Amino acid sequence: xxxxxxxxxxxxxxxxxxxxxxxxxxxxxAALLLAFAPGPxxxxxxxxxENLKQLQVGQxxxxxxxxxxxxxxxxxxxxxxxxxxxxxxxxxTVVRADVLRVSLRxxxxxxxxxxxxxxxxxxxxxxxxxxxxxxxxxxxxxxQQ
Numbered sequence: 001x002x003x004x005x006x007x008x009x010x011x012x013x014x015x016x017x018x019x020x021x022x023x024x025x026x027x028x029x030a031a032l033l034l035a036f037a038p039g040p041x042x043x044x045x046x047x048x049x050e051n052l053k054q055l056q057v058g059q060x061x062x063x064x065x066x067x068x069x070x071x072x073x074x075x076x077x078x079x080x081x082x083x084x085x086x087x088x089x090x091x092x093t094v095v096r097a098d099v100l101r102v103s104l105r106x107x108x109x110x111x112x113x114x115x116x117x118x119x120x121x122x123x124x125x126x127x128x129x130x131x132x133x134x135x136x137x138x139x140x141x142x143x144q145q
Contacts, residue, residue, distance in 0.1 A: 049078075049080075049096065052078045052083065052102060055075045055078070055104070056075070057074075057075060057076060057077070058074050058075065059074065059075045059104060060072070060073070060074055060075075060104070060105040060106070061073065061074070061075045061085055061102060061103065061104055061105055062101075062102070062103045062104075062105050063083060063085060063094050063099060063101075063102050064099075064100045064101045064102075064103075065094060065098045065099060065100055066098050066099075066100050068100070071085065071087060071092055071094065072085075072087060072105060073085035073086050073087030073088075073092065074086050074087075076091060080096070081095065081096055082094060082095050082096055083096070083099060083102065
């Protein structure tokens with residue numbers, strides 16, 4: 001009889017730890033969903049087309065149409081029916097129904113951001129290598145003694 005009790009106890013331990021792991025996974029997934037869920041600050045206020053009033057003539061913009069064709073140039077004007085921009089080929093007008101997105105083309109800082117990211121990655125890698133190397137050196141010292 002004791003043998004059966006021991007056997008039952010051994011079989012339930014992995015089941016309990018499995019349940020704990022599942023509960024922890026669910027908790028982590030819920031936390032991730034909450035962390036990446038868009039908040040009220042991301043909601044658009046008002047009609048998006050009305051936001052074009054903030055543009056000034058001569059600003060560099062990009063207009064993406066419904067076929068995902070991108071047009072870049074300088075802002076000329078907009079109305080309730082269309083938006084106009086000037087590019088190398090002259091003035092271009094895109095009908096409002098065909099506009100997917102209008103974005104402001106400021107000076108991009110992509111190269112600077114890539115260099116900053118690379119520097120941070122290199123520093124983290126060097127710190128990890130130094131930490132790992134220190135651990136190996138300590139292990140070698142204890143083995144040699």
